[in-house]
Amino acid sequence: MSLNTFGHLFRVTTWGESHGPALGATVDGCPPGIAVDEAALQRWLDLRKPGQNRFTTQRREPDAVRILSGVFDGRTTGTPVQLMIENTDQRSKDYSEIAEKFRPGHADITYFQKYGLRDYRGGGRSSARETAARVAAGGLARAVLAQLMPGLTIRGAMVQMGPRGIDRARYDAEEIARNPFWCPDAQAAADWAEYLDGLRKSGESVGAVIEVVAEGLPAGLGAPIYGKLDTELAAAMMSINAVKGVEIGDGMAAAALTGTENADEIFMGPDGPVYGSNHAGGILGGISTGQEVVVRFAVKPTSSILTPRRTITRDGTETEIVTKGRHDPCVGIRAVPVGEAMMACVLLDHLLLHRGQVGDAGGQIG
């Protein structure tokens, strides 16, 4: 199995480096007959792209996506869809320092130890720039989902910046689009702006927690035991750069509950089962219940900081490094649309899997 690929039937292989000529996603298994064009994908890339405000890296990339195959007369043909994004702002820069020194917290040292060589320009393959390809593929997944699962909405939000969480009582989904942090709590957003300005000016960075919620999917998606919906979402989110933890529903906090507290009681609604709570995050036994699917993931602080840190060179000499350059003080901000894209890809993949392996054999209640 190739390891730059994810998905079972809707399979996405991303390729490309931060400072190579281009990067992209080869998407195989996209259903035919789906209306899609470059503009439909560009919409999502524009939300992720850097340099849009003072809180993200100042690298200027148009992130213009081209569809090179698999779409004809405005519709997918069922053949592989190649999505390519050319890199344009590969600012000429002296890379000699990071070619020799390993930046702490970055993958420099492990790529070298694994492969014996590495593309050190901007982190090469390990750069968060790879996530642009995910967002493009996620855009394609959304176009398919819009046709196959029309009631679905996927909503990402930042719910914690550094130690500062949102107030759930002030959660307002409308607010998310109104601030640069995808923050559903207007007051927290204002607080974060000030907080992050301070960090940014001192060359410091901070972590974040992102929450992605999918609403409107049917019960029955997920493929136990090793393709459970929560397993696949955990893998999808953990594969994003800098992610260190993933939670479904109550997540780590579920450990502190009793069985009585944790049980989501079931009632009968007009259209089928309804639940009294959602500790499970919409997934039981690895299969969707029809409730909101709730995933959270923690993004560590950007490792590129102005504080000098101790490190070594390729020949084993101890030294010190300061990572200058155009970096995100809170890389979690740009992880929001990436998390949404991964959610879209996983849900579509499982919809197709279910359709293939189970068809319409599922059970109706009531």
Next chain:
Amino acid sequence: MSLNTFGHLFRVTTWGESHGPALGATVDGCPPGIAVDEAALQRWLDLRKPGQNRFTTQRREPDAVRILSGVFDGRTTGTPVQLMIENTDQRSKDYSEIAEKFRPGHADITYFQKYGLRDYRGGGRSSARETAARVAAGGLARAVLAQLMPGLTIRGAMVQMGPRGIDRARYDAEEIARNPFWCPDAQAAADWAEYLDGLRKSGESVGAVIEVVAEGLPAGLGAPIYGKLDTELAAAMMSINAVKGVEIGDGMAAAALTGTENADEIFMGPDGPVYGSNHAGGILGGISTGQEVVVRFAVKPTSSILTPRRTITRDGTETEIVTKGRHDPCVGIRAVPVGEAMMACVLLDHLLLHRGQVGDAGGQIG
């Protein structure tokens, strides 16, 4: 791709239901020439098996594993290894209630909605009994690792029961084997015994946090971008019954750190790089650093409790259910050897992958 299979080169497919005649693991891709026999596997199954003390289910299963193929003259032959465990204590019982009612927190309802029918006896395929097959496969993985990665140790422990965590200052690896909770803190273990007795007697249950640490693996394992070591560990742990969250290194807490705090500084030791800390949990960019690999996962409380909970029947009638029977008040206890088994399988798989795709091309420092 089949969805009861995990692994890329060391591939484990588990099969079987809680109350069927047998369950097991079909392991394909096991390297040849490895000394192994049933006793070597049984050792691990004995650690997981139920009914060993008052804190786990009183179902009595010898969990005797048989090797049906792939081993000849005491050595693996490179062909598929079939590991079978017969179910013996399928206590005759009246299943009519759970055949009709969906137990909250269990997969009853979603299996029915997905597949249209379900083996309701003891949870069928969704029972934690499936994890016996994982432990058998993990035993095989350990036998291979003992030969291919001799310095490796894998150590699972429970670090939190319900809301009660261990005191890291009292962490003593030797203590883990001395109490029924795999608890590395003797004082916490004593406290948990009393706490759990109370819960058990009232028919209540509670969650837990398990930590699995691997020590002695080399730098360089892991296959970015979608087969990162942390991604694979997250999927492996999330696939275990009742798991709701997974953390690598600092996990969710990484969100609250600054870049300066989070950076694990690098120094030069006599045998290669050494690190000043391990916030990363031994993984950078999805590749092992050579430090301890640290994974934690949260297990929700057992859903089988004596407190009546609201639910519905297959025909949509609202009702109430009390789940009697032989259950674990803290199913997290038996998840410890399962977490170890999953760690063993993932590490072996990545060792083989690295050997295949990279060989000895990796880089030496110093």
Next chain:
Amino acid sequence: MSLNTFGHLFRVTTWGESHGPALGATVDGCPPGIAVDEAALQRWLDLRKPGQNRFTTQRREPDAVRILSGVFDGRTTGTPVQLMIENTDQRSKDYSEIAEKFRPGHADITYFQKYGLRDYRGGGRSSARETAARVAAGGLARAVLAQLMPGLTIRGAMVQMGPRGIDRARYDAEEIARNPFWCPDAQAAADWAEYLDGLRKSGESVGAVIEVVAEGLPAGLGAPIYGKLDTELAAAMMSINAVKGVEIGDGMAAAALTGTENADEIFMGPDGPVYGSNHAGGILGGISTGQEVVVRFAVKPTSSILTPRRTITRDGTETEIVTKGRHDPCVGIRAVPVGEAMMACVLLDHLLLHRGQVGDAGGQIG
């Protein structure tokens, strides 16, 4: 990817050796709700099992198949189906000669060179006994196909024994079940009986050509470019022991045709397109046309013969070997139900794949 597995959504992993305790097939991805029991599978195994007449090996195996998982109350549950066949006639025998000497034409030498050790009892994993597991899995596939593709028939036949082919003008499908060779030409069957008796008595063996035809499948199955229906059938048949060539439709003879001769003209019938001929074997561009799918494969002569052949021992000493024992003078005979089983598995797998990736987006003509 594991290499004892075939199929994408209906995935079959076979396991077991000729003289181990058991062998079987782990089938993952079987749709739920399908009526099946052991008797339904046994029917197919009985057709393949050895010792039924003087033309096949005299090893006596009941080949009784047990369903260990995945079926509840007479229906598949959508979970893995474990099919186990115990070996009973592991006649105690002195294996010291074949433990040391490599039999020409057998896999003895290559298994040793690859794995460093081999289960030499009866060929171990490389024995044709493995095909019993395929037939069991094929029986399950047929049960599913009977429900999902009700008009389908799969018909295997031997069309050439040694140099002696059938006369197509005498082809009678009814005849196939009336002779021990699955021969559709009664006159050829009589001729083969005499021919094979002569070979058998002199300890000689001979090859054969098998043809498997599937009738009644819809247009549209097959997954270009690398999962074409013909590609998958070629792989399926070539994976059977002793197969050296595979043909679709006109096969190798297509090379000698002109474009005019080869083109299967298309007409409009009452229910859709009809074709004037079937040089293509029912597959265009890797996708079924709705015509009969026609596959042929050549089986080499059994390598176990009484004529002494030159060989070497494990330590490199030149020597000679005569392979005694209970062998098939024309192993092609027992390959017929195996070819049918592989056809069933491939067609079902592609039906599920099509259902998953394409759904009902296919085009209607007229």
Next chain:
Amino acid sequence: MSLNTFGHLFRVTTWGESHGPALGATVDGCPPGIAVDEAALQRWLDLRKPGQNRFTTQRREPDAVRILSGVFDGRTTGTPVQLMIENTDQRSKDYSEIAEKFRPGHADITYFQKYGLRDYRGGGRSSARETAARVAAGGLARAVLAQLMPGLTIRGAMVQMGPRGIDRARYDAEEIARNPFWCPDAQAAADWAEYLDGLRKSGESVGAVIEVVAEGLPAGLGAPIYGKLDTELAAAMMSINAVKGVEIGDGMAAAALTGTENADEIFMGPDGPVYGSNHAGGILGGISTGQEVVVRFAVKPTSSILTPRRTITRDGTETEIVTKGRHDPCVGIRAVPVGEAMMACVLLDHLLLHRGQVGDAGGQIG
């Protein structure tokens, strides 16, 4: 599993249509540290590209391959290698006839029936143009093999054109490069030139048989039971456009042999086992013996011919079609480098698999 991908560890996903902006191959799993550049790949593409003599299509494509990722400072980095070939000669043409009518022998009708729509320009995805991507990937595989398996040579040849075979007694490997047919028999080549000129002028086409031989690979490659080397080669060759049959060693002719004739006797040479013959085509039990690996495949005649053929339109009306345009009178000619490319990819993939799953556990003789 995606179905535009082949390979297990060296995984090639091809993408692109005949008349889209570009096509290419996404190669994942390429080992790191391998010296390669665009010129090294272009060499192989130049051998396949059309328009080089009067016997192949007059479409003029430079087939210039670009490496967009995975190579840094002239070496592979272990990350995905994106190989892109832009289409330049998409001659503006009226496609209205083939948009409506299905060309017999082409995939027009089945793509429509499967997907509901098709890119009809030049055959879209089903065009033999796709094979340019395979040749590019094969070039990369050869670069890796040159380092990992230095003694290997892969030699493709056309051994039959239409009904006219070569004379094996005149086989001269040096001759292959001297004629436009990759023919190892100078006299046959001269004959074919005249024969094909006649066919070409009358708008007719003819089939061919291609033979690909690999020499210098070690014993032990191949992954039984479902990843046998012959199985994988059969699938690889059958996936090439217009291929209808595949043979290993004696192929279909093996059916006519007796066991005594077919057995390749084994002797001891100075460097290990040697064989008295090679009926098996270098593969026993799906594993390489160390002899030459011999694969042949039959290519049907090009379906695009000037003879009018009966067909139907999308709305089911019967009609007639003449396929004008720039076509190959014997498309088998350009299949020779494609067969070589597939052989290279399969051998590399199995070398990596063997290295991963078996390592150095294989057995030495003598």
